[in-house]
Amino acid sequence: MSSNKSVLITGGTVVNASGEVLADVMIDQGVVQEVGPNISAKYAAENKGGPQRIDAASCVITSAFVDLHTHLREPGREESETIETGSRAAVLGGYGAVVAMPNTEPAQDSVAVVEFVRMQGERAGLVDVVPSACITVNRAGLQLSPFHSLAQNGVTLYTDDGNGVQDPVIMRRAMEYAKELNITLMQHCEVSRLTEGAVMHEGCCSSHLGLPGWPSIAEVLMLQRDLELVRETGAKMHFLHLSTARSVELVRQAKNEGLPVTAEVTPHHFSLTDEKLTGFNTVFKVNPPLRTMEDVEALRTGMQDGTIDAIATDHAPHAAHLKDQDLLAAPPGMLGLQSALGVALKYSGCSVQRVIDLMSWAPARIAGLTARQGNAVASGNIANLVVFNPAAQWEQSLEQIVSKSHNTPYLGLPLQGQVQYVVRDGKVIVEAGVIAK
Amino acid sequence: MKHLLSMDDLSLGELQQLLSLADEMSEIQKRSQPKVPALRHKTVASLFFEDSTRTRLSFETAAKRLSADTMTFSAASSSVNKGESLRDTVETLSAMGVDAFVVRHKTAGLPLAMTQWTDAHIVNAGDGAHQHPTQALLDAFTLTRALEMGNSLAGVRIAMVGDIRHSRVARSTVRAFVLLGAQVTLVAPASLLPPSLIYSNATHTSHEWPVSISHHLDEVLGEVDVVYLLRMQHERMNAAFISSVGEYALHFGLTPKRMAKLPHNFKLMHPGPMNHGVEIGVDPALVPGSLITQQVTNGVSIRMAVLLSLLGPAATSEMTKEERNV
Ligand SMILES: [Zn+2]
Ligand SMILES: [Zn+2]
Numbered sequence: 001m002s003s004n005k006s007v008l009i010t011g012g013t014v015v016n017a018s019g020e021v022l023a024d025v026m027i028d029q030g031v032v033q034e035v036g037p038n039i040s041a042k043y044a045a046e047n048k049g050g051p052q053r054i055d056a057a058s059c060v061i062t063s064a065f066v067d068l069h070t071h072l073r074e075p076g077r078e079e080s081e082t083i084e085t086g087s088r089a090a091v092l093g094g095y096g097a098v099v100a101m102p103n104t105e106p107a108q109d110s111v112a113v114v115e116f117v118r119m120q121g122e123r124a125g126l127v128d129v130v131p132s133a134c135i136t137v138n139r140a141g142l143q144l145s146p147f148h149s150l151a152q153n154g155v156t157l158y159t160d161d162g163n164g165v166q167d168p169v170i171m172r173r174a175m176e177y178a179k180e181l182n183i184t185l186m187q188h189c190e191v192s193r194l195t196e197g198a199v200m201h202e203g204c205c206s207s208h209l210g211l212p213g214w215p216s217i218a219e220v221l222m223l224q225r226d227l228e229l230v231r232e233t234g235a236k237m238h239f240l241h242l243s244t245a246r247s248v249e250l251v252r253q254a255k256n257e258g259l260p261v262t263a264e265v266t267p268h269h270f271s272l273t274d275e276k277l278t279g280f281n282t283v284f285k286v287n288p289p290l291r292t293m294e295d296v297e298a299l300r301t302g303m304q305d306g307t308i309d310a311i312a313t314d315h316a317p318h319a320a321h322l323k324d325q326d327l328l329a330a331p332p333g334m335l336g337l338q339s340a341l342g343v344a345l346k347y348s349g350c351s352v353q354r355v356i357d358l359m360s361w362a363p364a365r366i367a368g369l370t371a372r373q374g375n376a377v378a379s380g381n382i383a384n385l386v387v388f389n390p391a392a393q394w395e396q397s398l399e400q401i402v403s404k405s406h407n408t409p410y411l412g413l414p415l416q417g418q419v420q421y422v423v424r425d426g427k428v429i430v431e432a433g434v435i436a437k
Numbered sequence: 438m439k440h441l442l443s444m445d446d447l448s449l450g451e452l453q454q455l456l457s458l459a460d461e462m463s464e465i466q467k468r469s470q471p472k473v474p475a476l477r478h479k480t481v482a483s484l485f486f487e488d489s490t491r492t493r494l495s496f497e498t499a500a501k502r503l504s505a506d507t508m509t510f511s512a513a514s515s516s517v518n519k520g521e522s523l524r525d526t527v528e529t530l531s532a533m534g535v536d537a538f539v540v541r542h543k544t545a546g547l548p549l550a551m552t553q554w555t556d557a558h559i560v561n562a563g564d565g566a567h568q569h570p571t572q573a574l575l576d577a578f579t580l581t582r583a584l585e586m587g588n589s590l591a592g593v594r595i596a597m598v599g600d601i602r603h604s605r606v607a608r609s610t611v612r613a614f615v616l617l618g619a620q621v622t623l624v625a626p627a628s629l630l631p632p633s634l635i636y637s638n639a640t641h642t643s644h645e646w647p648v649s650i651s652h653h654l655d656e657v658l659g660e661v662d663v664v665y666l667l668r669m670q671h672e673r674m675n676a677a678f679i680s681s682v683g684e685y686a687l688h689f690g691l692t693p694k695r696m697a698k699l700p701h702n703f704k705l706m707h708p709g710p711m712n713h714g715v716e717i718g719v720d721p722a723l724v725p726g727s728l729i730t731q732q733v734t735n736g737v738s739i740r741m742a743v744l745l746s747l748l749g750p751a752a753t754s755e756m757t758k759e760e761r762n763v
Contacts, residue, residue: 196676207631207646210545210566210608215632280546324524326544328565 005052006033007428009421010040012056012387015353016376017361025061026051027383030426034379052428054421056387062356064096064386064422066363066373067337068186068264069161069240069312072098072129073404074120075113076105081317081404083117087126088402089315089337091430094386094419097128097364097373098315098337102139103162109134109145111153126429130367132157135174135185141166147177156368159186161240162287164222166192171226175235184262184366186238187226189247190288194218199327201274201289209278211327214289216244223247227254230261238366239263241314243288245298252307262366263302264312267336267343268409270299276409282323282330283407286316289332300349303358310363311348311355313340317405335408339396341388342415352390355417360386387421394418402435440559441743442548443568444612452577452616453588455742459578462741465502466734476505479748482535484527485562486512486542491709492562495733496539496571499740505748508535523547524554531555537748540564558747566603572708573609575739577617579731580663583704591618596657598624598689599667599716600678602631606667606708615647622649622657625689628678654689658698665706666691666716682715692718704728 006028014023014035026034026043028051044050067090073081083100090098100117102108108117114131121129133150137143139160147158158178164187165171178185195218200206202213223239227250230237242248242263251263268286273293276284284290302308316333323330344355364374375381396410422430429436438451447455465471481500483493493509500507510530527538537558540548545567548559563569581588595614601607601623614621623646627635634646651657658664669685679685686692691705696719704726711717711729721727 202632203636204633207633208608210564210568210603210605212566213632280549282550321522324522326523326542326547326550328544 005427007054007383007423007426008040008043008051009054009056009061009387012059012061014377015060015062015356016378017357018376020353025377025385027423027426030383032377032379032381032383035377054387054428056421058391059387059389059420060352060356061377061385061387063360063364063374063377064384064424065094065341065359066367066369067095067098067313067315067340068238068310068363068367069101069266069314070098070337071101071103071314071316071333072117073317074104075116079404080319080322083120083129084124085402085404086315086317086337087121087124087129088435089335091126091422091424091435092402092419092433093337093339094341094388094422095127095337096384096386096422096424097130097367097369099157099367100129100131101161102132102134102159107134107138108132109137109139111146111149114150114153114155126424126435128369128372130157130369131155132159132186134158135160135165136170139163141170144170144174144177147181147183151181151183156183157186157238158183159188159240161186161188164188164190164192168225168229172229172233175229175233175237178235179233182236184236184238186240187222188240189219189222189226191218191221194221197328198289199285200277201291203274203292205274205277209280211277216246216291216295219244219288220246220250223250227259227261230254230259234260236260241266241269241288241312242299242302242308243269243291243295245295248298248302248307252302255307262309262362263307264310264363265299265303265308266312266314267340267347268334270296270303271343271347272409280327282325282327283334283409285327285330285332286314286334287332300347303348303350304354309358310366311340311344311358312363313337317403318407319405323407333407335401335403335405337403338401339408339410339415341417341419342394342396343410345390345417346415383423383426385423386419388417388419390417392416392418438746440548440552441570441747442552442559442561444570444573444609447570447616449616452574452613455574455739455746456578456581456588458742458746459574459735459738462738462745463735465741466738472502472504474504475745475750476500476503476748479505479536480508480534481505481537481539481744481748482508482510482530483539483562484510484530484541486540487563489541489563492541495736496560496562496740499737499744502737503741503744505744527551527554531557537744560743560747563605566605566608568609569605570609571736571740571743572606573613574743575732575736576610576665576706576708577613578739579728579735580614580704580706581617583728583731589617590614593619593663594622594661595619595663595665596622596624596654596661597665597667598654598691599669600629600673601625601667602629602678603670603673604667610665611646611648620649622651622661624651624654624657626652626679629673654695655698658695661703662700663704663706664691664699668708668710669712669716686715686718690716690718696724702726706732709733
């Protein structure tokens, strides 16, 4: 996959976990060859047979992002997104890898479907598409997925996302398998009996609007149960899309106790609140729901203090005809890949380095992708990099969206931080914010 | 006023204007020929995705008395269930030249969404548990006229009893009563109140309910002028909102014994249809202060007033009756 053409990134700030430094980055044979200040003088100009040059002035150079939570909709819902269109959105968002959620049709509960997704990802060739698999067959919560077969085929992440695993017996058994196979279960925490018919956060807004509410306790109860199961089984557990202040508190306690848990937050949960629903716009219907400012602030604190490990998009495309329904009928979910960085830098209150940790280094570790992703920009490492301007202010417009669906909640909202270049295996695939031919 | 979507959108002045206009409409209704040409050549379509023959007929009667053409679209016979999106349906119907849609839907906010899909006027005839503004208007009209208080309810003490949580009537009528100066007490078990009123962690400023709350009907009966009963639905047992309708009736139903505790000239209201033996254990025909029949009659006058102020020839309060063609 490596390109023979060498690439020289000049004038940017290299940000690694160890610190940041103004440096040029020389890439050849798909690998970072050299990182250092003013090394560009050593190389011939591009028009004299030298390397392809990228001007990274006022930009950050770091490892490409990793999304732990992407709904690519293929197979089964190709009217909303395909692996190809989702890959385009991902790479424009600065991602080098995305974890494909398994709630496809058919669901990713067999080696065959998982391999299909992986293959389609390779065919699109823009990001590493990393299939996750279901915890239970067809996410129905009744029968365990074939964990041994799936793990043998390289699947490390398992989730019934869209549903929480309701039955404690099933969950306990799944954790026993997770422990023996050293795989990670990712829970969508929602006690479904408490959220029947719900369309938005249960609180003042829902009470006023007469909309069936989604109480915070539905998330908190399952999270508590699972923490106890982790304590008992020792299995690794990742909590998807934390949305309540109490959830952050529980995960913080669990980590202090040394439990092997990690957690993610979506850009929308730390930037938007349930007040958005007062216009009844289905774009803002999402699961878990947008909650209150108090929750938003707790999530931001959790990101800042390390309780929350990762920003994950929960990118959930839905075709216009699906969202053009009433609030009860419209499916939950919103786009996220192309706006995640802009939301993170504008709304998280985190430093640039912390945002990179949340979007690249930590998720790469959680997904077990460090062979290719989330590594330091240093000589000898595979060149999967992103170059972004952390200060650029922008607004998302419909024309920018390359997803097949357009259900973004960020139209007209100020964002900060724009992806300029993405390098994959040493090859420049996003150039000045557009996908290179 | 382009649409009537929510009582939250109405100022006190607009509310009072509609009440006054409804007086004129009820005059028309008393005529031997209760019909005026005010809305001739206008088309009013009722779009009922949820069954409510009463409300639909009330609107259609109102439209016909103003000489509007009417058409009816009910969900059962529609293509909405066959994959055509709601938006397509609305766009198709408005292409047929509809001037106003009267819409009833199980989902809160759908009438507001429709304003994006058509240039026609939208009248919300009930959206989920959100709003039912014409009910609020007819309730306000009925009560102010019964108490002969003009366009005010200043100081009137009203107990609204029942399933507030799931009630669009409560969300709209409480607002109308409070705007007119009434003191409203919501009476219900905590499970049937909106969550924001029972959970202290759900504090918020912008969506306040300016009401008092009681969980004991017997404690408020001696201190109210009006009892407004809401319909109790049997399905509420399924999600454990109540133990049984019997238990509910025992503690929150209006029984003969409770009636005896009320001031003798108290007024009784109910949005209908009634569940006899549940929220109401007395024969309303035998309650001298019952306004339940007037509520139905006034429904047509109020809906005429609403349609006229949305569709009428620049129907402002300054216009004379002749100019309005009534
Ligand atoms: Zn989920
Ligand atoms: Zn998801």
